[in-house]
Amino acid sequence: MSIAEIDLHSALKKYFGFSEFKGLQEEVIKNVVAGNNTFVIMPTGGGKSLCYQLPALIAEGTAIVVSPLIALMKNQVDAIRAVSEHEGVAHVLNSSLNKTEVKRVKDDITNGITKLLYVAPESLTKEEYVDFLRTVKISFMAVDEAHCISEWGHDFRPEYRNLKTIIKRIGDDIPIVGLTATATPKVQEDILKSLGMPNAVTFKASFNRPNLYYEVRPKTKTVDADIIRFVKQNDGKSGIIYCLSRKRVEGLAQVLQVNGVKAVPYHAGLDAKTRVKHQDMFLMEDTDVVVATIAFGMGIDKPDVRFVIHHDIPKSIESYYQETGRAGRDGGEGHCLAYYAYKDIEKLEKFMAGKPVAEQEIGHALLQEVVAFSETSVSRRKFILHYFGEEFDNETGEGGDMDDNVRFPKKQVEAQDDVKI
């Protein structure tokens, strides 16, 4: 082991308390430390944050971290401060700071104390901040959730579009690190282009989740009864049931309760107190099932979710992958069951009606993939991984037999060439 490697390991231990790097982390970090443009594609939970946090802590100067979620930035800053000698090691720069606070942040940066500066992309449009950042030593720029830059991603944020120009203004040769959990080739291409780093070294982890079992059932009138049966067969296990509408969430939660299942609803229409309460009940296992809209899940880290049911099919394969990905985080069993009716696709199409044409076209193309996935007789896993630009061989790949189409192949309808009328 070279001295540099020992240093990385001791920094890992010192700042994060871990003894080993996870997956591609070490290679990524070496590349960042070397000052190269870097592109990191890893599924959620893969450990992307550490890929910029650790290099930032050992580099000279301040790393700027762009992230869209203020709550997550705050969490990260608190975590880093907890293991550092100086509180100024990490700061968030945003519009909520008063003059004194901004001065404090600037002083800490100027004095070389601040290693990580978190900013929302809209804060970087402030002339005053950019002018200041031009005058100090920036180690590199990390763009977390980089798919927000692409209209083909599931979470497009127009503010991300200006990043390339802003980064150039802060410094011409600042290395850029882009990170995302969205792996479709289109989004990747968009990110590299929009961040202006065609030469970035790309690190892509596998998106295969071998312990998840994928199943799609046709959606009929008896879907609720079918779900109740499934949940009862999985008595005492934790699960999430996703529905499209708040009304459906309430309705299904009630039906489950009436049938003796411990279930609570979760959607953005509930007041904050109830939402927190229901989320905590799920984490503390006071309830087995959460019936929810997609508002539920961001940042939920319950390792032993045993099933994720989609009462309504999601609007893209990315969403499906993210939502089913909340099952089996601990590596144990995770059953992903989705109900599909073409009628629901039409419903989703209708939702887009008022949107700009370009957005509708993208939405439509993403939905067509969902249709193909739902109707395919090919391995679901193979389909998903192919969608993410990954080849998968069911014979040799991990989890190769873990979906309905592989376990129960649909009977091929024989072509009949001698049909008599």
Ligand code: ADP
């Ligand atoms: P991502 O951003 O890719 O979704 P995070 O950076 O939030 O993932 O990390 C996911 C989890 O993995 C966190 O709880 C983090 O503490 C943990 N983690 C990261 N790196 C390591 C490691 N080397 N060893 C053990 N746990 C790790």
Ligand code: MG
């Ligand atoms: Mg992350």
